[in-house]
Every structure is written in C-alpha cells, then in structure tokens.
Amino acid sequence: MIEIKIADKSNLTELMDVRLEMLRIVNSMGDEEQFSDELVECSRNYFLNGDQTTVLAWDEGKVIGCASMSYIWIMPTYSHPTGKRGHLMNVYTNKNYRRQGIAAKMVTMLIDEAKARGATEVSLDATEAGKPLYKSLGFTENTAGMTLKL
Numbered sequence: 001m002i003e004i005k006i007a008d009k010s011n012l013t014e015l016m017d018v019r020l021e022m023l024r025i026v027n028s029m030g031d032e033e034q035f036s037d038e039l040v041e042c043s044r045n046y047f048l049n050g051d052q053t054t055v056l057a058w059d060e061g062k063v064i065g066c067a068s069m070s071y072i073w074i075m076p077t078y079s080h081p082t083g084k085r086g087h088l089m090n091v092y093t094n095k096n097y098r099r100q101g102i103a104a105k106m107v108t109m110l111i112d113e114a115k116a117r118g119a120t121e122v123s124l125d126a127t128e129a130g131k132p133l134y135k136s137l138g139f140t141e142n143t144a145g146m147t148l149k150l
Contacts, residue, residue: 002064002097004105006113007047007054015047015054016040018066022092053113055106057093065093067106069114069122080121086114088124091133103133111137 007015020035047054050070057065069086076083088110093102114122126134131141 001059002100002102003058004055004065004102004109005058006109007056007066009048011056012044012047014056014063015066016044018056018063018092019043019090021094022066022090025092053110054090055109057097057102057106059097064097065102065106067091067103067110069110071114071117071119082118082120084117084119084121086110086117086119086122088122091124091130104137107133107137 020040023029023035024031024033046052051072052068052070054066054068056063067088068090069088072085072087074080074083074085088107091103091107093100111122122139124134124139126139135141
C-alpha cells in the first residue's frame with residue numbers, strides 16, 4: 001500500500017536521497033558523477049530551514065516519490081491579492097511506480113496545503129512528460145516567463 005505523507009526533519013536522509021535520485025535522472029547523470037558539496041549542503045539546509053513543504057510517497061518503508069512546494073512572496077496584485085505564491089518543484093515518481101496516480105495525489109496534497117497557507121497562485125516549470133498531469137489538475141500554460149541566471 002502506497003502511503004503519502006508530509007516530510008519533516010526526521011526524514012532528511014530520505015529527502016536527500018530521493019532528491020539526488022531525481023536530479024540524476026533529470027540531468028542524465030551517471031552513478032559515478034558526483035554532486036557538488038555546495039548543491040548537497042544548500043539542499044540539506046533548504047529542507048531544514050526553507051519555506052517549503054515536501055511530501056514523500058512510501059512503499060513498504062522505501063521512498064518511491066516526492067514533490068515539493070516552495071513559497072515565495074511577491075507584490076500583491078489584483079488577480080493575486082495575497083502575493084503569496086507556491087512554486088511546485090521536484091515532482092518525481094520512481095519509474096517502477098509511474099502511471100498509478102501517485103504524482104497526482106502528491107501534487108493535490110501540496111495544492112491543498114498551499115491554499116491553507118494563504119497562497120493564491122501556484123507556478124511550476126513542467127517537462128513535456130509532466131504537462132498532461134498538470135493540465136489534468138487545472139494548470140494552464142503561459143508564455144510569460146523569462147529568467148536571468150546570475
């Protein structure tokens with residue numbers, strides 16, 4: 001039976017393990033490639049101190065999925081009156097567990113949490129593979145985004 005629950009500090013090892021597993025896949029990294037100490041330490045610190053919620057999916061004591069909602073404040077607008085935005089990140093399900101609705105349950109749990117925390121908007125950066133999931137949950141595409149790497 002798959003169990004999905006909000007992670008806490010006692011889950012730091014599992015949080016780090018599944019995040020690095022996901023990053024290896026997303027970045028086409030081999031098992032021999034190492035993550036920088038900076039990435040590992042900053043990720044660990046963010047899980048411990050960041051304004052975020054992460055859920056983990058478990059199957060018989062093993063983490064098989066994760067999803068995170070990071071919270072940021074922007075200037076309130078007419079259509080976004082609180083200025084609190086959730087940014088959905090790191091939605092990942094182990095390949096042996098995909099297409100079972102696990103990701104949808106994790107994301108829905110995070111959306112409900114974002115509403116309870118006063119967020120009036122959720123953003124995300126979707127892969128092509130993830131777009132059908134997000135569309136099924138009510139997300140719409142836009143072309144407004146631009147970034148500047150510093």
